[in-house]
Amino acid sequence: MSAHKKLDAWVKEVTELCQPDKVVWANGSQEEYDSLMQLLVDAGLATPLKKRPGCFLFRSDPSDVARVENRTYIASKSEKDAGPTNNWIDPLELKKTLTGLYTGCMKGRTLYVVPFSMGPVGSPLSKIGIELTDSAYVVCNLRITTRIGDPVMKVLGSDGEFVPCLHSVGKPLAPGEKDEKWPCAEMENKYISHFPEERAIWSYGSGYGGNALLGKKCFALRIASVQARDEGWMAEHMLILRITNPKGESYYVTGAFPSACGKTNLAMLVPTIPGWKVETVGDDIAWMRFGKDGRLYAINPEAGFFGVATGTSYESNYNAMKTIDAGNSIFTNVGLTDDGDVWWEGIGTPAPAHLIDWKGNNWTPDSKDPAAHANSRFTTPASQCPVIADDWEDPNGVPISAILIGGRRPSTIPLVHQSFDWNHGVFLGSIMGSEITAATIDANIGKVRRDPFAMLPFIGYHVCDYLQHWFDIGANAPDPSKLPKLFYVNWFRKDESGKWLWPGYGENSRVLKWVIERCSGEGKAVTTEIGYMPTLDAIDRTGLDVSDADMAELLKIDKAQWLNEVASIREHYATYGPTLPKELTNQVDALEKRLKG
Ligand code: GTP
Ligand code: SPV
Ligand code: MN
Secondary structure, three states: OOOOHHHHHHHHHHHHHHOOOEEEEOOOOHHHHHHHHHHHHHOOOEEEOOOOOOOEEEOOOOOOOOOOHHHEEEOOOOHHHHOOOOEOOOHHHHHHHHHHHHOOOOOOOEEEEEEEEEOOOOOOOOEEEEEEEOOHHHHHHHHHHOEEOHHHHHHHOOOOOOEEEEEEOOOOOOOOOOOOOOOOOOHHHOEEEEEOOOOEEEEEOOOOHHHHOOHHHHHHHHHHHHHHHHHOOEEEOOEEEEEEOOOOOEEEEEEEOOOOOOHHHHHOOOOOOOOOEEEEEEOOOEEEEEOOOOOEEEEOOOOEEEEEOOOOOOOOOHHHHHHHHOOOOEEEOOEEEOOOOEEOOOOOOOOOOOEEOOOOOEEOOOOOOOOOOOOOEEEEEHHHOOOEOOOOOOOOOEEEEEEEEEOOOOOOOOOEEEOOOHHHHHHHHHHOEEEOOOOOOOOOOOOEEEOHHHOOOOOOOOHHHHHHHHHHHHHOOOOHHHOOEEEEEOOOOEOOOOOEOOOOHHHHHHHHHHHHHHHOOOOOEEEOOOOEEEOOOOOOOOOOOOOHHHHHHHOOOOHHHHHHHHHHHHHHHHOOOOOOOHHHHHHHHHHHHHHHO
C-alpha cells in the first residue's frame, strides 16, 4: 500500500490477475538486496563468487540469452503509427492474449513492486516507472541499473506520474514446486509489448536484459521516444562522455552505435594521446533537451552498466574491468572457474584447465563451444567506474558539443567525416548501419542492415516520424549555431586481407581530438562530396603505427562504392513508405549529384 491511489489500484488489479503468493514493495535498501540474493543463492539460481565478494553469477536458460526483436511489439492503436520497422499487433487483441497468459502466472511466486527513477531522483529531466515483476533477479539488476525504492516513492507522492511496467517470467509454480533453473516461457509465448498511447509496458516470458529490465530499452527508449516526440526532446541509444583537452577545457560528446558496436568501450576509453582525459557520463542511453542557454543537454537515465562481458579485458576496456573489480556486480552467462572467479573469451587471461561453462557444463580449453555466451553481460554500478565524471548525475544534464554516429562498415565509410550541417547529419544518421560479415553464415553477407541512429529496434513509433523529429529538433533549436555537430565514425574499416585498418579502442581518442578541434574551430578539414573530412595530417598519429598509406585508405572516398551506397540507400528508403521525409530524398539526390559532379 502507498499514498498513491492510482498505483495502489493498479497493483491490486495485477495481483488479482497474476495471483502471486505475496506482494512485496521494494524499498531499495542494501539489506533488501542482500536478502533477495540470498534467496536466489538458496534456490540454486545464483552462485556467489568466492574470488569476488559481493558478486554473483547467473546462468540463464539457453533460450533466454538476449533481446528478442521478433517477439517485441509496438501496439499502437493504428498499425501505421508503428511503421514498417516494428512488429505490430492490435492493442486490444494483444491485451486479450496477454491477459490470458498473465492469469495466474505468478502462482507460487512473489510479486515485487519496484518504483524506479530514470535519471537522478527528482531531476526535472527524470521520469518515474513502476515495475511489477515476479523475478528477484530483475529486482537486483534494477537496483544497480536504475535508482529504486523509497526515495522514488517520495518524489512520486500521492499523484505523481509513472509508466506502469508489468513483467512476468511466465512460469507459474505448482504447489510445492521450486525453480530448478532459470524460469522463463517458451519462445512463442514471449511478448515484449509496448502501448505507446497509454505509455505502458507489458512484458511476458523472458527474464533477460532488455526484455525484463523494463526501465532500459522498453521505457528509456521505446516509450520515452514517444514521449520525447510529443514533448520536443530526444531519447537516444547513445553513450555520453566528457573529454578534456590539455588546456583543461571540457566538452561533452554523445555517440549512437548499434548494440555490440562499441558504446561502452568508447564511453570509458583510456586516451593514448598525452594530456587528454576521457570520463564517463553514460554508456547506453541519452535523454536530451534544450537548456535555457539554447544548448542541447543530456542526462544518462541509468545508474549502472549492463555491459557485454565477452571480449572485455584490461587491454580492451580497463575501466569497465576496474568497475566490476570494485564488487557489487552481477554476471550473467559467463564461465565459472574452479576457484570461484568469472572467465570469458577475450578476458585477457589464459583459459583455465577446467571451468563450468555458461550452460552449467564442464568445460576445458578443448571444448567445442565457448565458455561464455557471446552476449554474456555484467551488471555493475556506474558510481564504481574509476573515470565516472563528477557531474554524471547533474540534474540539469551536460551540454553536448558533438554527436557521433557509426556502425560496423568494413568498406565505403571512412574513419570519420563531419556533416555539413544538422540536416545533413540527420541524413547520415538515417543511413548508418552495419554490414553482415563473413563471421556469420548468412546469405546476405556484405549487405548493410540499416539502423538509423542505432534505434531500429528501439523506436516506439513510425521510423519516418522519428527521422522527421530529428529534423524538427534542428528546425526548432532556440539557437541553431549552438546545435551539436554531427560526425560519422567507423572504427571497423578493413583492408583486402580482412585486417582492421584502424587499431580502435584507446586510439579512438585521436579521432575524438579532431572532433573536439572541429567544435572549437581549429581542426583542419577539407570539403568533400560526402562531408567535411580531416586532411591526411589532421588526425594526430604521434606514437601510432598507422602508415600514411593506411591513413589515406582510412580516409578514402571510393566513388564507385559510394554510388552503390546511394543505390542501396534509395532501396532502403523505399521500404519506409510514402511518409519518408522529403528532406531525406533531397539529401540523397544532392549526394548523388556531388558524386557525379
Ligand atoms: P550494447 O551494450 O549491446 O548496446 O553494446 P555496446 O555498443 O556498448 O558495445 P561494446 O562497447 O560492449 O562493444 C562490443 C564489441 O565491440 C566488443 O567485442 C568490443 O571488443 C568491440 N569494439 C569496441 N570498440 C571497438 C573498436 O574501436 N574497434 C574494434 N575493432 N572493436 C571494438
Ligand atoms: C543492447 O542490446 O543494446 C543492450 C543490451 O544494451 S539489452 O539491455 O539487453 O538491451
Ligand atoms: Mn545498448
